[in-house]
Amino acid sequence: MIPFSDIVPLTTLTTKLVTIMESKGVLDIKDSTKKHVRRRLENEFGDSLLLFPDSKGKILVMPSGVNLTDLARSYYEVMQEVNRCRLQTSNINKSIDQASLHIRKSVRGMADMTKWPYHPSDNSNASSIPAELKRFLVGLFTGKPDLDITSQRIHVLIESLSQDIIYAVTNGQNKPVKHLLLSYGVKTLTGNVELIQMLNRLGHGVSYDQLEENDTALCLQKLATSLNQRLILPHSIQPFVFTNLAWDNIDRLQETLTGSGTTQSQWYCCPGQSVWSSPSQRGSACCTKIQATDHSNW
Numbered sequence: 001m002i003p004f005s006d007i008v009p010l011t012t013l014t015t016k017l018v019t020i021m022e023s024k025g026v027l028d029i030k031d032s033t034k035k036h037v038r039r040r041l042e043n044e045f046g047d048s049l050l051l052f053p054d055s056k057g058k059i060l061v062m063p064s065g066v067n068l069t070d071l072a073r074s075y076y077e078v079m080q081e082v083n084r085c086r087l088q089t090s091n092i093n094k095s096i097d098q099a100s101l102h103i104r105k106s107v108r109g110m111a112d113m114t115k116w117p118y119h120p121s122d123n124s125n126a127s128s129i130p131a132e133l134k135r136f137l138v139g140l141f142t143g144k145p146d147l148d149i150t151s152q153r154i155h156v157l158i159e160s161l162s163q164d165i166i167y168a169v170t171n172g173q174n175k176p177v178k179h180l181l182l183s184y185g186v187k188t189l190t191g192n193v194e195l196i197q198m199l200n201r202l203g204h205g206v207s208y209d210q211l212e213e214n215d216t217a218l219c220l221q222k223l224a225t226s227l228n229q230r231l232i233l234p235h236s237i238q239p240f241v242f243t244n245l246a247w248d249n250i251d252r253l254q255e256t257l258t259g260s261g262t263t264q265s266q267w268y269c270c271p272g273q274s275v276w277s278s279p280s281q282r283g284s285a286c287c288t289k290i291q292a293t294d295h296s297n298w
Contacts, residue, residue, distance in 0.1 A: 007062040009061070010060070011059075014034050047064055048065070049061060049063060049064065050064050103136060106131075106133065107169045108170060110166070110170075116214070118180055120181060129162045133165060134162065138154075164178075168203050172206070179205045179206050180205075186205070187211060193208045
C-alpha cells in the first residue's frame with residue numbers, strides 16, 4: 001500500500017528524489033534520472049499508482065487505493081471555499097458600484113456651476129470638491145480616508161484629479177479653475193492651438209474655441225458696461241483722470257574690462273492725480289528710484 005493519500009504533481013516527487021540523493025552524497029545527478037522518473041515509478045509500483053494529466057497536461061500522481069468518500073469530502077470543502085471567495089468578490093464589486101454611483105450623484109448635484117464669461121483673474125469661479133469625492137481620493141492616495149492632508153504633493157494631486165473628475169462627469173458643463181487657467185496658460189506661453197486641443201481631448205482643459213468664445217464674451221460685457229464712455233478702459237483705471245509721467249534714465253557710462261561694476265539709475269515720477277482706482281492712491285505724487293549695479297548679472 002502507498003502510505004500517502006494526496007494527489008501530488010510528478011515534478012514534486014522528482015524534486016524530493018533529487019533532494020534525497022543529494023543528502024546521500026550523490027551530487028552528480030544525470031538528466032536521464034529526472035527524465036525517467038515516471039517510467040521507474042510505473043515499473044516499481046505498477047497498479048498501486050495512478051498517473052494522469054490535468055487539464056494543462058501536467059502529470060499528477062495518486063494512489064489507486066484512495067477512499068472515494070475522502071476524495072469527495074475534500075472536493076466538497078474546496079468548492080465551498082471557492083464559493084465563499086466568489087461571494088466576497090461579488091460583495092466588493094457591489095460596494096464599488098454603490099460608491100461610484102454615490103460620488104457621481106454628488107458631483108452632478110453641485111450647485112456652484114461655472115460663471116460665464118470667466119475672467120482669468122477671478123478666483124470666485126473655484127468650485128468646492130464634494131466631500132464624498134475628496135474622501136475617496138484621500139483614501140486612494142493614503143489608505144486612510146479620515147487622514148488630514150499635510151503633504152503638499154498629495155493636496156495638489158487631489159485638487160487636480162478632483163477637478164478632472166468634475167469636468168468629465170458633468171461633460172464640461174462645470175468648468176473648474178484648472179481647466180480654464182491651464183488652457184489660458186498654454187495659449188499665452190505657446191499660442192499652439194493643437195496643444196490646447198490635445199489637452200481638451202484628454203480632459204485637462206477647455207477647448208480653444210471655448211477660450212475664443214470666452215474672450216469675445218468678456219469684450220462684449222465690457223462694451224455693454226461702457227456705453228457712455230468714449231474710451232474703453234480696464235476696471236482698474238479711472239477715466240478722465242489726468243496723470244503725468246516723467247522718466248529719467250541716468251547712465252554713468254562707466255567702462256570696465258569685464259562689464260561688471262557699472263551702475264545705472266532710473267527715476268520715474270507720477271505727479272498729480274494717480275491713474276489707480278484706489279482712493280488712497282489718488283491725489284498723491286510718487287517718485288521711485290530703480291538702481292541696478294553689476295550689469296554682467298542682468
